[in-house]
Amino acid sequence: MASTFAYANSTLREQVSLKEKRSVLVIFWILAFLVGNTLYVLYTFSSQQLYNSLIFLKPNLDSLDFFDLLWIVGIADFMLKYITIALKCLVVALPKIILAVKSKGKFYLVIEELSQLFRSLIPIQLWYKYIMGDDPSNSYFLGGVLIILYSLCKVRWAMGRRFPITNYGVRATSQQCAEAGEICAICQAEFREPLVLMCQHVFCEECLCLWFDRERTCPLCRSVAVETLRCWKDGTTSAHFQVY
Template sequence: MWGSGVLVGGSGQAAVLALHRATPDEALRRRSSLLTLLEHVLLCYRLLLTSPIWVRYFLSMPGSFIPMSMAGFYFACKMHLVYNQMGMIFAAAGVACQSEALFGKYASSDEVMEVGNSCAICQENMEQPVKLSCNHIFCNGCILEWFERECTCPMCRAEIKPKGLTSHSDGTTGLLPQIF
């Protein structure tokens, strides 16, 4: 039963790769954010896939109190996992729609002018400037490329974490069976 979630995940990712042709660097990042969103949607689907089977199993057990309490406990645990996964989906959707930056927030033009319009990484005018939690500002493309190697600020080496979003940049799906 868990295998169908993996099959859907692979075919969904293949569809995104086929439909969203990437040419320049920005298009590659856009495709990566779409794949991350798809990955989190499919992980939520995998969480919900086995629920009816287990609830039916618990309720078919003899007796009334123990099976009902086991089904209730299972349902509470499953809803907690789904709630956490929905938070990841909303974070991934915010990044895919580019209303939020994956790391930090988009800097205003006043903040960019305050530090000079030059990115410390590429030494050119900033494109889509992002302000990190340590208040340093970089081009969105430059800082995303930097974070592929190291998750610290290039200026002060402060550890920077994404906004609660695990990025699956290679588009892989975990093959761990969905037992419960």
Template sequence: MIKSNDILRKQTALKGERKISILVGIFIVFMLHVIGVYWWYRNDDLFYPLFMVPPKAIPPFWHAIFVIMVNDTMARQAAMALKCMLLMYYKNGRGHNFRRQGQMLTLVEYTLLLYRALLPTPVWYRFFLNKDYGSLFSSLTTGLYLTFKLTSVVDKVRSFVAALKALSRKEVHYGSYATSEQVNSAGDLCAICQEKMHAPILLRCKHIFCEDCVSEWFERERTCPLCRALIRPADLRSFGDGSTSLFFQLF
């Protein structure tokens, strides 16, 4: 999983030089693995939490952990397979398409984080709602868990909505497209790639760069590459580099 995450990030950074064979290979391996795991455990309770349905029987603690970890891993692999498809689709993207690629990758990741936050809920709901512990205790623990889970899910929903709004935003939120006069006065060479500008973007600090270059820059930075003026507010973390969160969502 870690190795695949690194490969995806490298392929994202390669842009037009991405190797389709590698992306197709990762996609096939992940999808076959996901299908194989759920086929192998087809008589188990793995399927129910995928649709937010509690398991039929109260799971023992370690079995609950097993179900959650398997579903969490499979969800991440399915999302990484989807990211492979996006990288293949945007292989030759420049400027606006590169920015849209980053927005799509970010939206996929925040959708995944929201779904993964919800995945353990039906399992732990069934586990805590165990009358063997006593009605009062089971009701109390279930209520506490759902309360804390609601707080976590609300944060994930806000991030998801912000990523969705960023995707629907057509304008460049860190500047505007420069006119030919502005480009001529500033010089037609991009300070980042040292080549003739393609789809030049005028930042709020009045510096101009290729949209492709500056979009990639703002995937990891918040300031202008030249004057270090703050351009992009610290609102939503971008996953435009193709990375996937690798921590387990156990609760």
């Protein structure tokens, strides 16, 4: 599953970087590949009903020890990553007339942030069941303390999540475009919906959106233009393993 994720993640990121030259056939191959792997895993372990963990239910296991817990959480995490990549594939496949290239990065970011949030919620009920055990009365006090600590960690993590709205600059005037030579320094073509940064350099809006998916500074003077780098806007899916 790790190899499948690494292959699909790198291939999708490559297709995103190609922008309008991306291959729809490759994108649908990634979708078919992920669906096939997911169905194979679910079929292989059909008796355990692992899909229950995706809807906050306990899989069909007689007992839940520590290694079973990690195994279930790991498989659920990978399947959610597969779903995340599949959703991004659908965004990549959309033609420019439906969704502009400059707007796709925002969708990748939103999908990734929601995916990480949901992936952090899935293990909660499994850890609760493991901490309390089959007979909660035997370890009521210790289990209660551990659940409180676990819940505090989850709340602290959730409060740290935010969906920033980044404004790269303001609309450039015709005079500012003329002073810049009417040519974007990134695409080397005439300005299209130009924006001017705080450093007074002018670029196409679409070029800036793609540039700031990976960089924080102005392409010309290297002054900082955005506070934080949101690398998920390039189509990458986090490889972080959600243990708890």
